[in-house]
Amino acid sequence: MNDPIRLLQNHRSIRKFLTTPIEQEKLDAILHSGQMASTSSNMQAYSVIGVTDAELKxxxxxxxxxxxYIEQCPIFLVWCADLHRLSAASEMHGTEAQTDTTEHFIIATVDAALAAQNAAVAAESLGLGIVYIGGIRNRIAEVAELLKLPVLVYPVFGMCVGYPDQTPLMRPRLPLAAIFHQETYHTDNELSAINEYDETTREYMLARSEGRANRSWSEQMAERMASPSRLHMQSFLMKQGFLRK
Ligand SMILES: Cc1cc2nc3c(=O)[nH]c(=O)nc-3n(C[C@H](O)[C@H](O)[C@H](O)COP(=O)(O)O)c2cc1C
Known part of the structure; x- marks a missing residue:
């Protein structure tokens, strides 16, 4: 195995950080690596906000x-889908950008995610740790106000970055056969893959909860999927100018 693959396969989210600040050179390298991710038609439809101010964090x-850990980490990156800049570019040329389509919403969201994951891998290669924060969408309107987000920008997720102060267990993933389909999609192995994963994760779940919880992955997912979450998202996104058609 080569070093990048070893690095990717060694990932684990970090939720405890040292207060040590991140060297500017490293931060620049992380952000530049994010920028070099593939981007739909070179639209670069995302922005990232770096929050270091203690009160803001x-x-x-x-x-x-x-x-x-958002408070503890030296920098909290807020990855945003961003069609605002593309709207401005269109205005420069006297055209109106079709920013409210589902397609452009997907493009901007995917661009933000690809850049973020490149940045995450770069950070990990430099000895830093990260955790994504989907919790940024819990009270998204207040976050948008706090970060002064204009219309056509929304925070997809946050990301804590810093030097790790823990070495968590690596979280096992589904068997490859569950997520990889040869030639066409197959549902026949779905249940056996879920059972296999429940079995292989049993030990991890026990170790992680120090022997208390022994709920399987499928049980946890069933509970999670049973209730709708963040129902405010649709109206928030529409208010921000996304997803109107
Ligand atoms: C989009 C996204 C949002 C996430 N949001 C949170 C979060 O709000 N809080 C948290 O502690 N972890 C969050 N995570 C981390 C996941 O729980 C974690 O990646 C997953 O359980 C797999 O564990 P691992 O990253 O250690 O391999 C998020 C991950 C992703 C990709």
């Missing part, structure tokens, strides 16, 4: 469901 931690 504290408020964001609260808005994201009291996730303390």
């Amino acid at each position: 504290k408020r964001l931690a609260l808005l994201c469901g009291n996730q303390a």
